[in-house]
Amino acid sequence: MTDPHRSLDRRTLLRYGTGALAGAGLATAAGLGLAPAAAAYGWPASLKQGSTGAAVTELQIRIAGWAADSASHSYVAVDGQFGPGTYAALRRYQSAYGLGVDGIAGPQTFASLNALESSDGSTAHFEFSEFHSHDGAGFSGGKVGSATVKENVRKMMYKLEAVRKKAGNSPITINSGFRSVAYNTSIYGYATNSQHQYGIAADIVISGHTTKSAYQLGERSGMSGLESYAHSWQHMDSRVEHAYGAQSWWWESGTV
Incomplete structure (x- = not known):
């Protein structure tokens, strides 16, 4: 039998809310808190336009899903150079999460980013x-090594966190993420360069949203490949x- 105290971790509560506590018969008295996310990344005091280096690269990964306000062939370059694109994406992130919108990553922004980790x-x-x-x-057997696949998947996760936020925090189901070459061939023999084989693709369903709605969210979340929304999932x-x-933009249904 599963221990409900062990199964109700921070991620479970983030997904389903504090109602999960009551459903498991646990107290919800004031003062019961969640264990904070691990602050695994050692951020500097601040990052702003003109900053460079590994911390900027990490920031870009985490705000990549905030590439645009509307349908746009744009993405946040993950290059360690804090330029205008990173500045604009950071401001969108700050606005969405109720932070001071100044385009400068400081303690509040870093705390918010760490809460997503x-x-x-x-x-x-x-x-x-x-x-x-x-x-x-697992992440083996793809067209790149497993460590690269895992890092690519991590980058996609942060983009999907943005999609989820823009969808009103609606849960997202991953129907298909990484696919080994063997598995991809077994189901789609013709798709020899499927982006799933690199860990940079996901087929998703957003709870309470149509695939067209998901497609539209992808258009402003830095997604350069969007399959037609005529399916029960959105690639x-x-x-x-x-x-x-x-490396060419592929929005199969055009701009919606």
Whole structure:
């Protein structure tokens, strides 16, 4: 029998709310708090336009889903250079999370970003296992090494955190994340350069939203690959940001 105290971790409560406590028969008295996310990244005092380096790269990864206000062929370059694109995306992030909108990443912004991080490097609302290849290969057997796949998946998680936030915090189900070459061939033999094989794609369902709505969210979340919304899921990928052979924008249903 599963111990309800162990199963109701921080991620569970973020997904389902404090009602999960009552459902498990646990007290909800004032003062009962959640364990904070691990502050795994050592941020500097602040980052602003003109800043460079690894901390800027990490910031860009975490705000990449805030690339645009409306449908736009734009994405946040993850290059360690804090320029106008990073500045604009950071301001959108700050506005969405109720922070001071100044385009400067400081303690409040870093605390907010760390709250979206889990101790294993995944994000608050997504687990690495949700993106594993369905043939049991985990992150192995792709067109790049497993460590690269895992890092690509982490980047996609942060984009999907933005999609989730823009969807009113509606839960997102990952139907398909990474696919090993063998698994991808077994189901889509013709899709030899599927972006799933690199860990930069996800087929998702957003609770309470149509696939058209999901497509539209992808248009302003830095997603350069969007399959037609005529399916029961919405495919999203980040092909333009990676040198994997499919670097042209592909919005199958056009701009919606």
